[in-house]
Amino acid sequence: MIVSIFNDVIGPVMRGPSSSHCAAALRIGRLARDLMDANFQEVLVEFDRHGSLPTTHASQGSDMGLFGGLMGWDAADERLPDSANALRETGVSIRIETVDTGDEHPNTYRLTLRRTPDEQHTLIAISTGGGMIEVINIDGFEVSLFGDYHETLLTLIGNGQALVQRLAALIEVDDIRLHEHGGKQLVQVKAAECLSEAIISELRGACPVLQVARLAPVLPIASRKDTKVPFTTCEEMLLHDAGRSIPLWRHAVQYEMARGNLTESDVMAKMVEIVRILRRSIQQGIAGTHYDDRVLGHQSGKFSQLMQAGRLLNGGALNRIVLYVSAMMEVKSAMGVIVAAPTAGACAALPGAVIGMADELKVSEEDMAKAFLASGLIGAFIATRWTFAAEVGGCQAEGGSAAAMAAAALVTLAHGTLPQAVAAASMAFQSMLGLICDPVANRVEVPCLGKNVLAASNALACANMALADYDPVIPFDEVIETAQRVGGQMPRELRCTALGGLSITKTSRAIEARLAARTVAACGASRRGGSQ
Ligand code: SF4
Numbered sequence: 001m002i003v004s005i006f007n008d009v010i011g012p013v014m015r016g017p018s019s020s021h022c023a024a025a026l027r028i029g030r031l032a033r034d035l036m037d038a039n040f041q042e043v044l045v046e047f048d049r050h051g052s053l054p055t056t057h058a059s060q061g062s063d064m065g066l067f068g069g070l071m072g073w074d075a076a077d078e079r080l081p082d083s084a085n086a087l088r089e090t091g092v093s094i095r096i097e098t099v100d101t102g103d104e105h106p107n108t109y110r111l112t113l114r115r116t117p118d119e120q121h122t123l124i125a126i127s128t129g130g131g132m133i134e135v136i137n138i139d140g141f142e143v144s145l146f147g148d149y150h151e152t153l154l155t156l157i158g159n160g161q162a163l164v165q166r167l168a169a170l171i172e173v174d175d176i177r178l179h180e181h182g183g184k185q186l187v188q189v190k191a192a193e194c195l196s197e198a199i200i201s202e203l204r205g206a207c208p209v210l211q212v213a214r215l216a217p218v219l220p221i222a223s224r225k226d227t228k229v230p231f232t233t234c235e236e237m238l239l240h241d242a243g244r245s246i247p248l249w250r251h252a253v254q255y256e257m258a259r260g261n262l263t264e265s266d267v268m269a270k271m272v273e274i275v276r277i278l279r280r281s282i283q284q285g286i287a288g289t290h291y292d293d294r295v296l297g298h299q300s301g302k303f304s305q306l307m308q309a310g311r312l313l314n315g316g317a318l319n320r321i322v323l324y325v326s327a328m329m330e331v332k333s334a335m336g337v338i339v340a341a342p343t344a345g346a347c348a349a350l351p352g353a354v355i356g357m358a359d360e361l362k363v364s365e366e367d368m369a370k371a372f373l374a375s376g377l378i379g380a381f382i383a384t385r386w387t388f389a390a391e392v393g394g395c396q397a398e399g400g401s402a403a404a405m406a407a408a409a410l411v412t413l414a415h416g417t418l419p420q421a422v423a424a425a426s427m428a429f430q431s432m433l434g435l436i437c438d439p440v441a442n443r444v445e446v447p448c449l450g451k452n453v454l455a456a457s458n459a460l461a462c463a464n465m466a467l468a469d470y471d472p473v474i475p476f477d478e479v480i481e482t483a484q485r486v487g488g489q490m491p492r493e494l495r496c497t498a499l500g501g502l503s504i505t506k507t508s509r510a511i512e513a514r515l516a517a518r519t520v521a522a523c524g525a526s527r528r529g530g531s532q
Helices: 005-009 019-035 062-071 080-089 160-170 197-206 234-241 248-260 264-287 300-308 317-333 349-361 365-385 395-413 418-430 448-467 476-489 506-531
Strands: 042-048 093-099 108-116 119-129 132-138 141-145 150-156 175-181 184-191 209-215
Touching: 005 248, 005 365, 019 062, 019 108, 019 119, 019 132, 019 209, 062 080, 080 093, 141 175, 141 184, 150 160, 150 197, 160 175, 160 184, 160 197, 197 209, 234 248, 234 365, 234 418, 234 476, 248 264, 248 365, 248 395, 248 418, 264 300, 264 317, 264 349, 264 365, 300 317, 317 349, 317 448, 349 365, 349 395, 349 448, 365 395, 365 418, 365 476, 395 418, 395 448, 395 476, 418 448, 418 476
Parallel strands: 042 093
Antiparallel strands: 042 108, 108 119, 119 132, 132 141, 150 184, 150 209, 175 184
């Protein structure tokens, strides 16, 4: 699949501590709901013992997102923190089990949904980072489904090839795939719309169809047949630029227009809307957020007071950036609305750096949007070659990517050249290699706040060095390859499993136990309240 800036890099707009848990699980849940035509009584969720989810699914929001998706909710729905109760109140029973399945990907979700004791469907999906997913198996059929199309799934016994030919003669679709499993066949149809009842009636004449499922897309930018983008790597973009030094944000606009079949004004309007969401969230964070189930309280308010009173050390614009990063992280931890850019864990470095600097420079929302577009293209190069998933690459995949993106964005705000923007991204990413993921108390707060501040500060330093034509030496694409290699050498304990680093300190364990006890007490109180 060709990466989209709005699908894969700057987005989703969401609530919750982790996009690879909350937003991705929500998308998986919505697809599973569609598979059942919104009619099911039991849900069994299984996680492989050796993956990252057995230790993180509750505290990092997989459960919250998955159950919200099964309810059919949006990723920014304010009811998400109570999604498990809401699902149970519809009469659905939920079981979560740890199993030994030897799943290759650490973020694998195995769902079994029952409508009646005799009717069930299974779905296996992986979360690939930043809220992106891939469904890899449905009812035993090996499929590949990213949530970027209207998909119609036709299960049959008989001559599936005849059905495929009949369908191709009836209408034009983007892709038809025939899968075989256990004596049955599954025809997977990707198109701009799901197949209508009239078309399916016609098909039944060619071959008896046992079941039909219609899955709506869960990504904001749909895919289509024969999509071509002008480049997919940084090196290709520089060749495409051919020394003209077209600004990075302009290349980003061209890329996303080609990817999403959008106009330039569509792309700009979407990014300006995201800038507005981010600005609102930062202001909410500074004003004060409240949420019981978190490690850190409201800290940005005092930072803001001291900054305004001139009582902080002189960090120039960096102090405002630190303030905005802190505010955004507090909004995230309070289940407020954020934008995963590129992930929820690393949601604050980029907007903190760009909006913080933009407010210092007093530039327009449109200029901020251009900076975000530039950062989005840098992120697209990373997502095309690698991942934003900390479960795969440690915090260098989240915080490292955010630093690279923010550095290019800051050069764009300063009207630097294309080579300078790319150099800033390369230098910033180089400095983040090897960064481990070790969330304290299994919450995405500590050391995540510090790592977002580190990413934003590093971005500012690298942007200024690039503006002064410092030499990054290693090209950006090679830095991405290196991050991938380093991620592969990192032990599982240091890749978002909460089994190493700061996660296993005495204090981390104590905080985790305290938060767990508070949650149990709150659940007990709510049950007692409900029975009165
Ligand atoms: S340490 Fe980094 S990768 Fe891990 S949860 Fe925190 S921000 Fe995300």
